Amino acid sequence: MFTFIIRRLLQTIPVLIGVSILVFSLMHLIPGDPAQIMAGESAPEEQVENIRERLGLNESLPVQYGKFITNAVQGDLGSSVRSGRAVTKEIGGRFWVTVELALYSTILSVFLGLIAGIVSAVRQYSFSDVAIMIVALFGLSMPNFWLGLMLIQWFAMGIDLPSWIPFIDSTAWFKPSGWGSFSQVVLPVITLGTAGAAIVARMTRSSMLDVIDEDYIRTARAKGAKERSVIYRHALKNALIPVVTVVGLQFGALLGGTILVETVFAINGMGTLIVDSIQARDFPVVQGTILVVSLLFVFVNLIVDISYNFLNKRIDLD
Amino acid sequence: MSEKKTDNSMTLEKPPNLRVQSWKNFFSKLKKNKAALAGGILIILFIIVAIVGPFFTPYDPNKQIITEKLNGPSLDHWFGTDHLGRDIFSRVIHGMKLTLYIGFFSVILGATVGVLLGILAGYYGKRTDAIIMRSMDVLLAFPGILLALAIVSVLGASLNNVIIAVAIFSVPVFARIVRGSTMAVKNLEYIDAVKVLGASDARIIFKHVLPNVTSPLIVQASLNIATAILAASGLSFLGLGAQPPTPEWGAMLSDGRNYLFNAPHVAFFPGIAIVVVVLAFNILGDGLRDALDPKMKL
Numbered sequence: 001m002f003t004f005i006i007r008r009l010l011q012t013i014p015v016l017i018g019v020s021i022l023v024f025s026l027m028h029l030i031p032g033d034p035a036q037i038m039a040g041e042s043a044p045e046e047q048v049e050n051i052r053e054r055l056g057l058n059e060s061l062p063v064q065y066g067k068f069i070t071n072a073v074q075g076d077l078g079s080s081v082r083s084g085r086a087v088t089k090e091i092g093g094r095f096w097v098t099v100e101l102a103l104y105s106t107i108l109s110v111f112l113g114l115i116a117g118i119v120s121a122v123r124q125y126s127f128s129d130v131a132i133m134i135v136a137l138f139g140l141s142m143p144n145f146w147l148g149l150m151l152i153q154w155f156a157m158g159i160d161l162p163s164w165i166p167f168i169d170s171t172a173w174f175k176p177s178g179w180g181s182f183s184q185v186v187l188p189v190i191t192l193g194t195a196g197a198a199i200v201a202r203m204t205r206s207s208m209l210d211v212i213d214e215d216y217i218r219t220a221r222a223k224g225a226k227e228r229s230v231i232y233r234h235a236l237k238n239a240l241i242p243v244v245t246v247v248g249l250q251f252g253a254l255l256g257g258t259i260l261v262e263t264v265f266a267i268n269g270m271g272t273l274i275v276d277s278i279q280a281r282d283f284p285v286v287q288g289t290i291l292v293v294s295l296l297f298v299f300v301n302l303i304v305d306i307s308y309n310f311l312n313k314r315i316d317l318d
Numbered sequence: 319m320s321e322k323k324t325d326n327s328m329t330l331e332k333p334p335n336l337r338v339q340s341w342k343n344f345f346s347k348l349k350k351n352k353a354a355l356a357g358g359i360l361i362i363l364f365i366i367v368a369i370v371g372p373f374f375t376p377y378d379p380n381k382q383i384i385t386e387k388l389n390g391p392s393l394d395h396w397f398g399t400d401h402l403g404r405d406i407f408s409r410v411i412h413g414m415k416l417t418l419y420i421g422f423f424s425v426i427l428g429a430t431v432g433v434l435l436g437i438l439a440g441y442y443g444k445r446t447d448a449i450i451m452r453s454m455d456v457l458l459a460f461p462g463i464l465l466a467l468a469i470v471s472v473l474g475a476s477l478n479n480v481i482i483a484v485a486i487f488s489v490p491v492f493a494r495i496v497r498g499s500t501m502a503v504k505n506l507e508y509i510d511a512v513k514v515l516g517a518s519d520a521r522i523i524f525k526h527v528l529p530n531v532t533s534p535l536i537v538q539a540s541l542n543i544a545t546a547i548l549a550a551s552g553l554s555f556l557g558l559g560a561q562p563p564t565p566e567w568g569a570m571l572s573d574g575r576n577y578l579f580n581a582p583h584v585a586f587f588p589g590i591a592i593v594v595v596v597l598a599f600n601i602l603g604d605g606l607r608d609a610l611d612p613k614m615k616l
Contacts, residue, residue, distance in 0.1 A: 018456030022468075029472045137604075141597040143548050145555050146571055146589030153578045153585075256462020260552050264575070274464075275556050278471040290460070290468050297461045 008305055015298060023291045024068050027283045028061065038081045038281050051081060055284065077288035082280055087288035091270060095292065097179050098269035101261065102254045104189045109196030109254075110247055116197070117204025117243075122231060124209065132201060139198030144257055148191040148264035152176040155187060177266035188265045192257050196250045203246045207239040214238075248304030252297040347609040354605020357540075360598035368415040377405035379412040379565045388581040398583040400573055406584065409565035410591050416566050417595060420481055420550045421543040427485035428546075429539055432492025437523055437531075439493065440500025451497065454490040463487075463549050470558045477566070480559040484546045495538055499531035533610040541603035544596045551592055567592050 027034050035052040036043070051057075055078070056064055071078070077087035116136065120129045156176035175184045211217065212235055220234050221227075259271030266272075270289050277285040348354050377395075383403035391398045397406035439450040457465060469483035503509065504527060512522055551568030553559040560566030567588040574585025 014452055015455050015459050018452065019459050022456060026468055026472055031473075137597065137600055138593070141544065141593050141600050143551055143555075143568075143571075143589065143592050143596075145552060145568075146585070146592065149571070149575055149578060149585050150589070153582050157579055252461035254462075256460075256464045259463060259467065260555065263556060274467060275558075278467070278558065283471075286468070286471050290464060293464055294460050298459050301459075 005306055008302060012298060012302055016295070019294050019298065020069055020072065020291065021065070023287050023294070024065050026287055026290070027055075030283075034283060038283060054079075055081075072291065077291065078284040080277075080282055080285045082277075082282045082285075087285050090273065090285055091289060091292060094268055094270050094273055097267060098255070098258050098262070098271060098293075099296070101179070101188060101192065101258050101267065101269060102251060104185065105192035105196060105254050105257075106247065106251045108189055108193035109200050109250060112193070112197035113200025114204055114243070116201035118208060118231065118236065120201065120205040121208035121212065121239075129205075133205070136198040136201045139194045140202075142194065143260075144191050144195060145260040145264050147194060148187065148261055151187045151191060152264070179265075179267040179269070184265075188261050188267060191264070192254055192261045195257070196254055199246060199250060200243060203243050204239065207242045208235055211235045211239045244304060244307060248301055251300050255293055255297055344610070348606070351605045351609040353601050354609055357598050357600075357602030357605055360594075361602060364414060364418060364595060364598065367411065368418050371411040371414060375405075375408035375411045377408040379409040380404065380563045388577060388584070390581065390583055397587040398581065400570070400584050401577060401581075404563075406570070406587050409570060410567070410587055412565040413567045413570065413588065413591065414595070416477070416560065416564065417547055417551070417592070420477070420484070421547045421595075421599070424481045424484040424546045424550065425488060425539050425542045427481065428488035428542070429492045429535065431485070432489040433496045433528075433531075433535065435489070436493035436496025437500050437527060440497040441504055441519070441523055441527060443501075447497070450493065454493050457487070457490045460487075463552055466549055466553060467556075467558070470553060475558040475561065477560045477564065480550050480553050483553070484549050487549070488542050488546065491542065492535070492538060495534050496531050499534055500527055503527050503530045537603060537607045537610055540599055540606055544599035544603065547592065547596055547599070 030037060033048070035048045035055065035057055039048045039051050056067060059067075068078075075088060077091075079086050080090050083090070116132045120132045123129050155173045173183070174187050175181070176187070178184045179188070217230060217234055220230050225234070258269055259274060261267070262269040262271035263275060270293060274286060274289045274293075277283075277289065348358070381404060383399070385403065386395070386399050387401055387403040389395055389399045389403075395405050395407065397410060400406055400409070435450050435454070439447040460468065465487045466480070466483040469486055470479055473479040473482065509522060509526060512526055517526075550559060551566070551571070554566045554568030555572045557569075557572065560569045562569065570588040571585050571592075574581075574588070577584050
């Protein structure tokens with residue numbers, strides 16, 4: 001196990017170097033002079049030169065990359081062209097907002113997806129199986145930014161509830177924007193978690209169906225094990241292995257998805273920071289934020305790989 | 319003597335065309351799968367609407383009738399009008415062409431590059447494989463739409479740049495699938511036989527390896543068109559894709575978010591249009607997977 005973790009960590013290094021090169025290249029792949037673009041078309045030459053100097057754009061590319069990577073390792077991602085603040089400061093608390101959003105959505109998608117997938121597999125071809133799979137297909141096909149808008153309309157502004165229902169404001173069950181309180185968290189998490197739940201449900205179903213026909217399940221049944229024990233102790237445990245991979249990938253996809261959901265719900269996370277910075281051509285912030293999100297994704301994938309071992313000892317890690 | 323003649327004519331008979339047979343086999347499998355058939359028929363319908371529809375829309379998609387702005391659905395305007403008094407139904411029909419164009423072209427572009435890289439990596443192995451696949455790993459280290467966003471940030475906001483961005487973000491998926499299939503095929507005996515006969519690498523790759531990796535490729539392509547449409551409409555929703563007044567569904571949704579309270583139909587109909595088209599591609603992809611590649615998951 002230890003050897004595997006070390007080897008897996010070593011395999012991550014080239015990926016991290018590749019990611020850093022790609023992120024570094026972003027600013028240099030822009031057609032034209034990046035300093036001029038960041039300063040604005042009509043900016044005076046002095047201001048353009050100032051930005052060029054500040055970002056070290058006058059130096060050769062290898063030197064620039066060397067500085068970029070050395071500073072990044074020390075936690076310095078440069079400073080914003082717009083505000084002059086350090087990129088790490090700009091990201092600041094937004095990092096945890098995005099991680100929380102992705103994490104809660106992943107938890108919701110795993111919870112709903114597992115239940116739906118198990119019910120679907122155990123009652124294969126029944127009405128509930130067909131209904132769950134149709135709903136899952138819809139969940140998979142819905143743009144989350146549209147679902148978010150519809151949820152805002154239905155649950156944060158539009159529905160008139162009967163006045164006898166206590167404690168709930170009839171026009172706004174939940175808040176349509178911001179992050180922090182329960183009423184602000186619910187809608188974004190449902191919005192982001194729906195597609196994930198659909199994917200986990202489909203994966204759990206197909207994985208459970210693969211396992212359910214295996215000899216050891218038949219043996220467990222023949223030995224008189226209760227159906228509940230067969231499903232949860234024998235089948236689900238093995239069926240979970242491919243599901244874990246999907247959940248890991250889902251967390252990454254949801255990290256990407258936060259960009260849209262944060263925009264819909266006006267949440268101050270890293271997603272809105274990236275979008276605002278792209279629109280303002282503030283490339284140091286774009287680079288820094290994309291780097292942080294990708295590093296987080298690589299780290300999550302690493303954990304997912306390692307967690308295989310805890311689920312199934314038969315996988316030969318070494 | 320006459321019997322001998324008959325024998326000769328038998329041996330000279332043209333052998334059956336295996337490729338035609340395999341396509342026939344493909345269509346017969348497809349016909350048996352009702353989901354795939356339904357998805358396929360829907361997509362053909364959408365293509366017809368995209369080509370013919372714009373000639374029959376009741377209004378010009380960009381014609382502004384300010385006096386009729388934010389009107390709800392009616393007989394005059396089936397899907398209502400937007401904040402500039404434009405007919406949403408006409409805009410949705412015109413948007414179909416754009417959506418399918420983005421979906422098909424980004425996947426064709428991404429698949430072409432991905433297939434080429436995947437075949438090279440799988441066929442040549444060793445250093446070529448290591449370089450190509452590690453590069454793919456780097457692209458896969460960017461979650462979801464983030465890579466497309468990064469690319470658009472460099473290239474600038476436009477519809478064509480969205481196609482390029484979405485294509486790049488689907489390259490690694492195709493490369494991985496094709497690499498795996500190529501590695502499985504290249505060690506088969508018939509490839510050794512063709513090598514012994516002196517066939518060039520290019521001939522082996524394009525004539526013997528490529529036709530054998532088409533099944534997983536077709537399945538992935540149909541599922542990827544759905545993903546591409548979602549990603550592209552997402553970018554337009556963020557204001558980084560199609561620019562006004564292009565009737566792109568994601569951009570239309572973005573317009574509608576400011577009028578959720580007074581005129582919810584402005585955001586509702588373009589969203590439904592995206593759901594229906596993406597659903598059709600997902601149904602087709604699922605059906606194709608069951609018909610062609612039942613071992614493949616998701």
